[in-house]
Amino acid sequence: MSKFGLVTKGFLKENPTFVLVLGMCPTLATTTSAMNGLEMGLATMFVLILSNIVISLIAPVVPDKVHIPVYIVVIATFVTLLQLLMQAYTPEVYETLGLFIPLIVVNCIVLGRAEAFASKNSVGDSALDGIGIGLGFTLTLTIIGIVREVLGSGSIFGWKFIAGDGILAFVMAPGAFLVLGYLMVLFNKLAKR
Amino acid sequence: MAAKSNLRNMALSLTLVCLVCSGLLGVVYAMTAEPIRKAEEAKVAASIARVLPESEAQPVQESINVDGVDYTYYRLPGAGYAIISTVGGFGGPLSVMVGISEDGIVVNSVVLSHSETPGLGAKCATDVDFKDQFKGWDPAEKRLVVRKDGGDVDAITASTITSRAYTKAIANAVVVYSKLTENE
Numbered sequence: 575m576s577k578f579g580l581v582t583k584g585f586l587k588e589n590p591t592f593v594l595v596l597g598m599c600p601t602l603a604t605t606t607s608a609m610n611g612l613e614m615g616l617a618t619m620f621v622l623i624l625s626n627i628v629i630s631l632i633a634p635v636v637p638d639k640v641h642i643p644v645y646i647v648v649i650a651t652f653v654t655l656l657q658l659l660m661q662a663y664t665p666e667v668y669e670t671l672g673l674f675i676p677l678i679v680v681n682c683i684v685l686g687r688a689e690a691f692a693s694k695n696s697v698g699d700s701a702l703d704g705i706g707i708g709l710g711f712t713l714t715l716t717i718i719g720i721v722r723e724v725l726g727s728g729s730i731f732g733w734k735f736i737a738g739d740g741i742l743a744f745v746m747a748p749g750a751f752l753v754l755g756y757l758m759v760l761f762n763k764l765a766k767r
Numbered sequence: 768m769a770a771k772s773n774l775r776n777m778a779l780s781l782t783l784v785c786l787v788c789s790g791l792l793g794v795v796y797a798m799t800a801e802p803i804r805k806a807e808e809a810k811v812a813a814s815i816a817r818v819l820p821e822s823e824a825q826p827v828q829e830s831i832n833v834d835g836v837d838y839t840y841y842r843l844p845g846a847g848y849a850i851i852s853t854v855g856g857f858g859g860p861l862s863v864m865v866g867i868s869e870d871g872i873v874v875n876s877v878v879l880s881h882s883e884t885p886g887l888g889a890k891c892a893t894d895v896d897f898k899d900q901f902k903g904w905d906p907a908e909k910r911l912v913v914r915k916d917g918g919d920v921d922a923i924t925a926s927t928i929t930s931r932a933y934t935k936a937i938a939n940a941v942v943v944y945s946k947l948t949e950n951e
Contacts, residue, residue, distance in 0.1 A: 606885045636780055637772035644784050651788040655795050662802035665810065669880075726886060742925075745886035 580702040584710025591714040591754075592761040596682040600674050601715060602750040608731045611719025612712060613667050614674060619708025620656055621678050623701055625649045626692040630700035633693040645688045650679045683711060721753050815841055815849045818866025818875045822846035831943060838943050847874065848947060850940040856932040858882040861891070863933060865940035871948070873904040876937055888929030897923050897930070901937055911938040 590596050597618070604614040628648050636644050657675045660668040668675070678684060687707055692700040723729055726744030728736035743749045815826050826841035826849065840850040847868040853860050859882035866874040878892040891897060900921055904911070912918025913930050922930035 632784070636784075637776045639772035640777045640781055643781060647781075647784050647788050651792060654792055658792075658795050658799040658803070662799035662806060665806040739886065742886045746884065 577699075577702055580699060581706040581709070584706035584708070585713060586765055588707065588710070589714060589761070590683045590707055590711045591718075592758050593765075594683070594686070595758075596686055597711065599677060600681065601718065602747065602754065604671060604674050605715055605719040605722055605750060605753075606745050607723040607727065607729075608716055608719040610670055611715035611717075614671055615708070615712025615715040617656060617660070617671065617675060618678055618681060618683065618711055619704070621649065621652045622684055622687060622708045622711075623704035624652045625684055626687055626700040626704035627697055628652075629688045630692040630695060630697045641693070642685075642689075645685060645693075646679070649684050649688070653678045683707060718750075718753055718757060721757065722749055725749070725753075811841075814864045814877050814879060815843065815866070817877050818849050818864050819843055819846045820868070820874060831947060833939075833943050833946050836939075838939075840943065840947070845869075848944055850943050851879065852936040852940040852943070854932045854936045854939065856881060856883050857888045857926070857928040858884055861929070861932045861936060863936040863940075865937050867940060867944045871906065871941075871944065873901050873906065873937060873941070876901050876933075876940075878933075883926070883929050888923070888926045890923050890926065891929050891933045894923055897921070897933075904937075906938075906941045911941065 584590065586593075588594060591598075591601055600614050600618070605611040625645075625648055629645055632644070632648075633641070653676060656678075657668075660671075660675065687703060691703045695703070720730060722744045723731075724740070726740045726742060726746075726749060728734060728738070728740040741749075744753065812826070822843050822845050824844045824846070826843045828839065828841055830837055830839045832838075838850055838852065840848050842848055847866060849864055849866050851862060851864050853862040855861070861881045861883065862879040863876050864879055865876045868874050876898065881889065881892060883889045883891060910918040911920065911934050913920045913922045913927065913934055915922060915927060916931070918934070920930065920934045
């Protein structure tokens with residue numbers, strides 16, 4: 575696969591949300607607004623890129639039977655690192671995403687990429703893979719966030735265009751499932767062409 | 768691909784990875800401890816500035832036990848008290864900082880943390896119509912109970928439980944305030 579293909583596959587062919595259907599927990603929980611979705615996507619991308627790089631470096635020397643514990647330790651380290659950095663330098667963002675940052679450790683996207691890609695490919699390619707999948711995830715979360723925010727709060731990226739409330743259900747969990755489902759249908763229909 | 772596993776290299780690689788990772792985290796923790804503390808302090812200071820009138824004095828942190836519950840509060844000589852009052856909301860603990868001036872009037876209140884439903888109860892942190900009704904509230908004249916229960920507080924539409932909790936938080940702060948001042 576070309577270098578360009580590595581970065582762009584996350585948008586369509588291997589879109590983590592709509593095609594691989596991974597990382598559903600943060601997808602459903604944090605996309606109450608466009609900004610939250612975007613921030614969660616970027617946080618996951620940060621972990622994804624770093625863990626992909628490190629895992630592709632150490633994969634050849636890690637004994638087969640303990641590779642999952644080793645990968646998880648690496649991923650958990652980067653997540654904790656991110657958590658500390660966010661707490662220190664972006665406390666507002668940390669406050670909204672707080673609970674979901676530690677959950678990146680068990681996000682299937684991160685471990686999935688480590689297993690399926692980083693452990694078998696070069697450092698450079700793994701970094702690009704992390705960027706590609708991370709961008710795809712960020713973009714999808716932002717789109718879901720935009721749809722839910724527009725319908726649910728009548729605003730976009732915090733900018734309100736109607737007075738009062740939107741359709742409250744879209745800000746809550748049922749709305750998350752609805753939006754995700756319809757977007758998935760739309761995405762797969764468009765992608766098939 | 769991956770190396771062949773035996774007990775020695777498994778134990779060795781796991782120990783090594785854990786050592787390196789915990790070392791790295793230790794370094795980052797030491798680096799961020801100071802900024803994290805500063806960020807938390809800045810948040811408290813900003814909240815105090817919002818709930819109490821401006822004052823030259825430095826807030827003094829103290830705590831008091833009222834009816835078996837510990838309350839943390841900040842005393843700002845000349846301005847009043849900023850009392851942190853935590854109650855059970857709809858989705859979890861609801862923590863409110865309530866500023867009460869020295870003559871016993873609620874100056875303002877601000878939500879420190881909450882886990883209310885987005886779009887409904889979460890509005891207690893942003894809805895100015897709801898929050899601002901407590902500005903200048905004199906607990907001696909008006910009752911700190913939502914209208915539905917026979918008081919004078921207008922609840923947030925469709926979020927009576929959160930409104931009740933918020934009102935209770937302020938009422939508790941008023942009780943703490945009277946405890947604080949009764950010995951003076």
